[in-house]
Amino acid sequence: MCHLPTPKKMASPRTFTFLCGLLAANLVGATLSPPAVLSLSPEVIKQMLTQKLKDHDAINTLQQLPLLSAMKESAGGIFSRLVKSILKHIIWLKVTSASILQLQVQPLDDGRELMIYVPLDMVAGFNTPLVKTIVELHMEVEAQAIIHVETGERDHTRLVLSDCSNTRGRLRISLLHKLSFLLNSLADKVIRLLVPALPKLVKSELCPVIKAAFEDMCADLLNLTKVPVSLNSDHLEFDFMSPAIDHDVHLILGAKLVDSEGKVTKLFNDSVDSLNLPSLHYTPFSLTMRKDVVNAAVAALLPPEELMVLLDYVLPETARRLKSSIKVISEKAANQLGPTQIVKILTQENPELLVDQGNAKVAQLIMLEVFATNEAYRPFFTLGIEATSEAQFYTRGDLLMLNFNKISSDRIHLMNSAIGLFNPELLKDIITKILASVLLPNENAEEDGCPSLES
Template identity: 70%
Template sequence: MASPWTFTLICGLLAASLVQATLLPPAVLSLGPEVIKEKLTEELKEHDAVSILQQLPLLDAMQESSDGIMSSLVNSILKYIVWLKVTSASILQLQVQPLMDGQELMVKIPLDMVAGFNTPLVKSIVEMHMETEVLAIIQVESNGQGHARLILSSCSNSQGSLRISLLHKLSFLVNSFANKVMNLLVPALPKLVKSQLCPVIQTSLKDMYADLLRLVRVPVSLGFNRLEFDLLSSAIKSNVIQLSLKAKLLDSQGQVTNWFNGSSTSLTIPSLDSTPFSLIVRQDVLNAAMAALLPPEELAVLLDYVLPELAQQLKSSIKVINEKAADQLGPTQIVKILLQESPKLLLSQGTAKVAQLIILEMFATNEVRRPLFTLGIEASSEAQFYTEGDQLMLNLNEISADRIQLMNSGIGLFNPELLKDIVTETLLSILLPNENGKLRSGIPISVMKDLGFEAAACSVTKDALVLTPASS
């Protein structure tokens, strides 16, 4: 009988496994059928798949596919062929479809070839049109250590897809001979395509996957910092390849300042539908990026020199509270705005806000050390995400002093709400332009152009930012 300690341990391990199973990634790159077929087509071109087709050893394949009695029949036909080769070949548009289980992809690769042979029976070349289709099945393979990769699980000719016909009719004798040649190619060509082309498809898929990983690993510049993604896991869901990504934030010295792995933090992954691909970035990663672009800082402004009208309004507002304090304000009066923490991004479906904790100090002149008063302010702004080409942009619109607290006062106690309007105007005139200036350079989305799209579009869910190609 198991001891209570053993039972407790097993329950703990089961609970840990369940938590691990529900962990959600910091970011997800989803690739739809259009991107998959384009990337695989590029790789097939890179590996000279068409050239492989043009060099298919048709005569050898016909010879090898015969045995016994058939062998002598084949030899009797082949002795009348001077040469036989593929004269032209092309790979038509690929098709990507999900399989029934939703965890495998079927890629249909249509082949179109023209083969010619020369025979003493006729002076001209006898040409045949050959059409067939290769079925490549893609699945995710795990090595047992949590690492997964895309593999080619099977590759073969589509049953019933092979069609061979004469391009030009010749004499009855030649047509009859050509039919015999075509009959010999029917069993030989599928075996030949499997042995010669399927290895190229396998290599192309491997290189396509490696190229996708290179794309996601390109560092994202955040001013002096950078954000780097890497693969967490791979999955096939219906007709989509889903790459779950982990992330890390590095400072200007290349030191990691923040790690992002699987988390119980919520993450909505919208369906691609007709969208070629999407990059979904979790809210906590966005907040880390914002913190890198807008670190804590202190702003000190000589109001009379920089914003004289605002200085006059502030003096009038303080005069209502304490007339003597207002009279102390000199030409070198200073407003200090201190951000002890970076702004926090708050997402909801379709909209985003930024919340900030601000300390505002008012100094009568640049010579005094003690402020007239110190205010603690909870402020918020509307955050507008938009794109310019392949750049992600963020702009903070307006600012609201949602709550003001008097932290320290050298002019006696007063209700800080009396200064709400002028505080809001001060933040709008000083803080907001400073922050938007730092955000103006934008964040490059290199994966957009790397996947063949010129411009990006963005939208916001309740827990993430979604980047997709802009519709033309």
């Protein structure tokens, strides 16, 4: 970083920690009305829901399935006598091991809903007085549920999980190990009773756990969007507005800028220009932010400030070139430049982000003054500069970084001069060099750069 002294407090390093450090950037043009949209692929939903099912101990739920009771309830009427004749040979029947295989989350044909597939693999054992051996059954079943957007009272929308069942899912029950003819026959009868009973158990016992896990996941997502983004003393805060599904899950966010005292200084309304900030470390998250939101963030990070540089000490070759350029205008003025000559750079207004065909630039108004020595009160001249630089978003670890490159002096105006009138375009190349060497390292908060006046 160039530790350049300034009358104002220097801005902190130009980093955003967006949404728990999960987001990063690559510029893409887009059209969007909401201030921000957090998009999550089905892969994200799968990973989060898998973890939530573990948190809710879904495996224990499977191991506690009341198989015997379900068999009795599923076979009533004329079959009750048959069921009793079978069950009198069963001492106990329970799930001895269970696992949830890899979840799948896939968009349905219209892309407006997501189907969740929860495949289950279980082994159940039953004991009979006929033999001392435990008879084991392999049970494969799949729970399915649909994620969609539900509109409630006052047009309030939310993500919901519905139609959880095994209606269309896989169901297979088989004898794990072949035994005697008598036990095989008994096992076949137990399997015939379990085939209608197991889907009902999935719906009554496991589906509530899946729904609770889903609701916890939604709560975590909403909390994720509420993490404030620190911008020096200000914060960028997001408010959840509504969800949407279009192959991915999209969380529509409002945005506001809040000062250090908690006062809202800017609310963001409808607009059209936006930036797409896709995933960090290939994580299937993406954040789309409107241009005015990013502009406010950049402005908070880069407030107007003043930089003063001992040019001959910091950038001696640049100082030599500046002297040669001034010599073309006034040889007398050039000869007055001493080893303590000072260049003062003042950024006069907040920078503005410009988006054009997927590229981003930052426009700034800059005032530059050249003093012959550090004791001079009056500058040789004052220039007004309309400058632009490339804005590049990139990632460093779990941080989203903003960097400025290749500054250009698009227009230069002579505001006042103590060495006579001259065409400021004569100094364009050297002025651009100074801005690139002094201003850009400061704005990028580079750790390695030019020494300060206090060095």
